[in-house]
Amino acid sequence: MNTTQDNILKQRSFQAVISDYFQLTKPGIAMAVLMSMLMGFIIGSQGNVDFFLMLHAILGTYLIASGTSAHNMFMERNLDGLMKRTEKRPLPQQRISARNGMVFSLVLIFTGLTYLVLVVNPIAGFVSLATTLIYLAAYTPLKRVSAFNILIGAVPGALPPVGGWAAASGTISEPGMWLLFGIVLLWQIPHVMAIAWKYKDDYYGAGFKMLPKNDESGVKTAFYAILCTFLLFPVSFVIFQLGIAGLLFLTLSTGLGVFYLWFGIKFAKDRSLINARKLMFASIAYLPLFWVVLFLDRILL
Numbered sequence: 001m002n003t004t005q006d007n008i009l010k011q012r013s014f015q016a017v018i019s020d021y022f023q024l025t026k027p028g029i030a031m032a033v034l035m036s037m038l039m040g041f042i043i044g045s046q047g048n049v050d051f052f053l054m055l056h057a058i059l060g061t062y063l064i065a066s067g068t069s070a071h072n073m074f075m076e077r078n079l080d081g082l083m084k085r086t087e088k089r090p091l092p093q094q095r096i097s098a099r100n101g102m103v104f105s106l107v108l109i110f111t112g113l114t115y116l117v118l119v120v121n122p123i124a125g126f127v128s129l130a131t132t133l134i135y136l137a138a139y140t141p142l143k144r145v146s147a148f149n150i151l152i153g154a155v156p157g158a159l160p161p162v163g164g165w166a167a168a169s170g171t172i173s174e175p176g177m178w179l180l181f182g183i184v185l186l187w188q189i190p191h192v193m194a195i196a197w198k199y200k201d202d203y204y205g206a207g208f209k210m211l212p213k214n215d216e217s218g219v220k221t222a223f224y225a226i227l228c229t230f231l232l233f234p235v236s237f238v239i240f241q242l243g244i245a246g247l248l249f250l251t252l253s254t255g256l257g258v259f260y261l262w263f264g265i266k267f268a269k270d271r272s273l274i275n276a277r278k279l280m281f282a283s284i285a286y287l288p289l290f291w292v293v294l295f296l297d298r299i300l301l
Contacts, residue, residue, distance in 0.1 A: 024073055024101060025066035025108070032159045033065040034058060039291045040164025040180055041299065043244065050168070052119065056165040060116035061160070067108025068132045074101040075140050082206040085199055102234065119285070124167035131156040131163065140248070143208050150192050150210065158184035176244045183236045183290065190225035190264055191193035191283035197267075197276040199223055218271035222264070225279065229264045232257050249297035253290060260286045 041054055073080065073091055083093035092094040096104075109132060117125035133155040142149035158181045165177035196203060196210035197218060203210045211221035236257065240250040263282035267275040 005082070016095075020095050021104060024070040024090055024096065024104065026069035026073070027066075029069055030062060030065045033293055034062060034103030035288060036160035036180075036184055037061045037111065037164035037167075039294060040166075040177060041168045042164075042295065043161075043176060043180070044165030044168035044174070046169075053167065056115070056119045057124065057164065060112050060120055060124070061163060061167075063108050063112030063122075064128045064132060065112070065160075067105045067110075068135055070101065070105035070108060071136055072140055074098065074105055077135065079103070079144075079206045079208070083199070083202040085202055110254070111233060119166045123170050123171045123172060124163055124205040127159055127163040127166050127172065127219055134159075140295060141211065144210065147209050148195075148211050150189055153192065154185045158182070160184070160277060175238070175242065179235055179239050183232060183239075184287070186228045186235065186291075187229050187283065187287050189228040189258070190279060193221050194267070194276050194280035195224050198273055198280060202267045221294040222268035222271055226261070226264045226268055229257070229261045232260065245294055245297045246300075248300060249294055252293040252297075256289055256293065 004114065037057065038054070041057055042049060073089060077089075077091035077098060080086035080089050086092065091098060091101050113125055113129055113132075116128055134152065137151035139149055139156065142152055161184060162172060162177045164178070166172050173235035193211070200211060211218075212224065215221055233254065236250065236253040239245050239253075240247070244255075260282055261281045263275075267279045269275075
């Protein structure tokens with residue numbers, strides 16, 4: 001092998017390692033967290049956005065969110081190896097050692113937490129710390145014990161807008177932030193249940209309890225999915241009633257809710273894998289569109 005080929009191989013190897021570590025951070029989830037945090041920050045700024053503070057909040061949140069996801073992968077590395085949807089991740093395939101994965105994740109978590117506390121404000125750091133602790137110390141181990149984990153896991157998933165609002169305002173006592181928390185929490189349960197139904201055999205084989213107990217027919221799963229989707233309507237209405245958003249938001253968010261609920265009803269009528277996948281994609285579309293609607297309403301007020 002000549003020197004040029006050897007250098008190309010080394011370069012590819014380095015890129016592969018970087019790619020694996022990046023995969024460890026679950027970039028899709030990190031981007032969803034940042035989007036939710038940013039909307040909390042923008043609404044919490046009440047029309048006076050500090051863009052430098054926002055950039056600091058983005059960086060700190062990205063670090064701690066990425067580290068939390070990476071540490072979740074470290075904790076579940078052996079179980080991930082038992083499921084087809086996760087068996088090719090870097091840790092199950094030992095492309096990254098368990099020790100390196102643990103160190104990498106903890107460095108990200110503590111760096112992000114320190115950055116938020118020192119550069120943004122301690123309240124924002126506290127919210128992010130609570131998010132990480134609930135996700136890793138409660139939700140992750142509970143996944144093998146009870147389907148109640150879905151509700152527990154929805155809490156850290158719904159805290160990013162609270163963290164963003166806290167980063168902008170330095171408080172966690174304003175009702176608006178908790179309404180945004182409610183939106184993400186309610187959105188998340190049908191989302192997770194659709195995924196769990198689609199991959200139920202995979203989850204069952206790894207020992208995860210991601211669906212209601214003794215729900216082989218999927219009736220309970222469909223009921224909870226529809227209930228949470230329906231509850232998005234009153235929460236959106238209260239956001240409008242409190243003057244956090246206007247009529248444009250109320251109209252368009254109601255339309256989004258009908259769209260999401262429709263796929264929940266289709267899944268309830270026929271709990272096939274196809275309808276579970278459709279509900280999953282509807283959920284993936286709902287939240288970013290909800291944020292777009294809220295953002296447009298704010299800038300057009």
